[in-house]
Amino acid sequence: MNQPVMGAVDSANLMERLLYEVKRIVVGQDHFLERVLVAILARGHLLVEGVPGLAKTLTVNTLARTMRGSFKRIQFTPDLLPADLVGTRMYNQRTGEFSTVLGPVFANLLLADEINRAPAKVQSALLEVMQERQVTIAGETHAVPTPFLVMATQNPIETEGTYPLPEAQIDRFMMKVLVGYPSEEEEVVIVNRVTGPRIDVSPVAIPEQLVLLQDECRRVYVDPQLIQYAVRVVAATRAPASCGLADMQRYVTFGASPRASIALIEGARALAYLRGRDYALPEDVVDLVPDVLRHRLVLSYEALSDGASPDQLIGRILQALPAPERPLESHVRVAAG
Known part of the structure; x- marks a missing residue:
């Protein structure tokens, strides 16, 4: 590298x-x-x-x-409010001014x-902080x-x-x-x-x-073939017929978004780093596929009636799309250099 x-x-x-x-x-x-x-x-x-x-x-x-x-x-x-998560503005009668009280998301x-157990308006209060790592209260932005x-x-x-x-x-x-x-x-x-x-x-x-460590993890090398493989697996959740699983199409209403492809690669980097390598292998991606995809598949009523689970469908996709061969370490060094 x-x-x-x-x-x-x-x-x-x-x-x-x-x-x-x-x-x-x-x-x-x-x-x-x-x-x-x-x-x-x-x-x-x-x-x-x-x-x-x-x-x-x-x-x-x-x-x-x-x-x-x-x-x-x-x-x-059920009675939780969005302000209970992100914080709110409080009026001080003594000074006549508003002050910002930050919520428990700042951790x-x-x-x-x-x-x-909370309604959608409370759950959606986490959207900004999960994606942007910040909270906006009364027009002011606060980083977590x-x-x-x-x-x-x-x-x-x-x-x-x-x-x-x-x-x-x-x-x-x-x-x-x-x-x-x-x-x-x-x-x-x-x-x-x-x-x-x-x-x-x-x-x-x-x-x-x-x-x-997060910054170092981003330097873990990922072969372009692995990126292509991750994208193919995610794309197969949207169009199972593309990998020879046309009968599975009726079970999937919506497949995974490009966030899933990104999560597979970022997760493979982290998993390789935890396993003491500075390059990702196909098994790093394959190990993460069920955890990354199972909550992103929206199944049809037909799938629910037939008892088909996301993990079963993901397993069929992995069988239909074999992972690329494990590269030799010397080849990885040359490609990364």
């Missing part, structure tokens, strides 16, 4: 120390934790679906403590708990801290009193991660750890270091 990843050993050590501290508190959930780190490095946001009690809040809270970052949690309810890690990650949770088993998320907001989430139950062995460790002596995590990084 023209400029190698700066301090690759130091960066790897920092990520290992950060993961070590988080794993002292959080048991299992390796896939979920990896996706959280990918989202941070790629400057994305996460939509997490799982039943209560699976350490979603604990993971983000612990991560914030290890990086000395600010953490805010918002419990979404490094923001947890939007049960985001689908960096790094900035929104992690929203949904409960898949309780649908009463919930509202569907607007498509424009769903598309702004880089990935949708499904969090499952721990194994019996992991649950034994969880019980012992929670009921045992208190464990305190040590801060091992500062937000400025993570911003530097």
Whole structure:
């Protein structure tokens, strides 16, 4: 490469120390934790679906403590107002002037708990801050801290009193991660750890270091063939017939937007960086495809009646579109140089 990843050993050590501290508190959930780190490095946001009690809040809270970052949690309810998220203008009777009170979105890690329990006008209050990393209040623009990650949770088993998320907001989430139950062995460790002596995590990084890691992550090399492959996979969700899946067309009303192609490449960079490489491989892209695409597919009523899920359709697309061959490291060096 023209400029190698700066301090690759130091960066790897920092990520290992950060993961070590988080794993002292959080048991299992390796896939979920990896996706959280990918989202941070790629400057994305996460939509997490799982039943209560699976350490979603604990993971983000612990991560914030290890990086000395600010953490805010918002419990979404039907009576929540947009000003409760972004802030508002307050009138001071003593001075006769208005002052701006910033909301809880001004944090490094923001947890939007049960985001689908608030109406669309509240959910849409997150649109600007998720895309532009800023909030406009009474004509004044206020930037949120960096790094900035929104992690929203949904409960898949309780649908009463919930509202569907607007498509424009769903598309702004880089990935949708499904969090499952721990194994019996992991649950034994969880019980012992929670009921045992208190464990305190040590801060091992500062937000400025993570911003530097984000910049280094952007230097990870991605072969043009991988970009073409990512675009082909995303395009196949809009026109399945293009990859020989004409029978799947009736199941998909709308496919993924170009944001999905961008998320695949940015996520592949971050995943390669976490795995200690300064170049992305086909498996980095393939591993992220379900998480990047599952929430972006709008299925037809026929798909719902036939029991077809987004993950099943994505699996068929991956079978129809094999990933390009893994390049030799020497070829990667020549192409990147």
